Amino acid sequence: MSAPRSPAMDHARAVVERIGRLREERRAVILAHNYQRGEVQDIADFTGDSLGLSLEAARTGARVIVFCGVSFMAESASILNPDKTVLLPVLEAGCPLADMIDAPRLREWKALHPGRPVVTYINSSAEVKAESDVCCTSANAVEIVESLPGDEVLFGPDRNLGLYVRGRTAKRLILWEGYCATHAWVTAGEVLAARRRHPAALVIAHPECLPEVLEVADHVSSTSGMSAFARSSPAREFVIVTEAGILHRLMKENPGKRFHLASTRLLCPNMKRTTLASVADALERMRHEIRVEEGIRVRAARALERMLGTGRGRAGAEE
Ligand code: SF4
Incomplete structure (x- = not known):
């Protein structure tokens, strides 16, 4: 005997059906980060890490990409796929870690340490990526740092990831003091x-x-x-x-x-903003489109593509 259905379950099923209809009409692909709500992961075409999803976006023939994640991820997808429409269901879904550095402060930091290459974690804005030599992820950070010339590297914005890398390289890492709460x-x-x-x-x-x-x-x-x-x-x-x-x-x-x-505090409120209803709305109203100004996009793409061209960079593309 099947379990009794509640009005809430009927509503959720109706939203999932609506998403399915709209996905076909829009010829869209839905990408969901590993930190999204379970029900959002379940309706996604692909679930994974931030840049892995961007690579998935590049492979797809779909014209519309609904990125269920936070803003820097949708930006990265748009940077690598400028001919596609990238939608972020909830515009306010940001990343406090990415917000701990901006382009003017990065420029000041670079001026204090001239000649050092800048390695920037993918959890950063397009403007910050545009000011960087190369991006990295938590999977390939050690290899990216090792691939650079010279003995010193500026690494940001996540200090803890930087400390982890520091323990695995002979290079001297100068760290930005950001963190993921x-x-x-x-x-x-x-x-x-x-x-x-x-x-x-x-x-x-x-x-x-x-x-x-x-x-x-x-x-x-x-x-x-x-x-x-x-x-x-x-x-x-x-x-x-x-x-x-x-x-x-x-x-x-x-x-x-x-x-x-390990702890009930391991919840990212920004990742949890996206719901089935917001995905359906994004598809119906074609919102919120994420676009990066072309001058910034080209420079940010260079930092991302340099990462992808470095050894395991492509295979290790994840948050
Ligand atoms: S888990 Fe941390 S790094 Fe990831 S989106 Fe949330 S705040 Fe940003």
């Missing part, structure tokens, strides 16, 4: 408490976490790296130290395994 609030004490609650679990942490958290983890990786690690590991149980949305993907991909979030 979602990741940086988690303490090693919380992770150790989660370990005590789940003694059989392996702990997997994202490099945006504090160094003290990474020290008590069994494995450190980006979101796609977590997915690959969980799939291939013989372990049956994991404590996850990154944004809660990734659990939806991990549980779907590994039905026999168990995943626990």
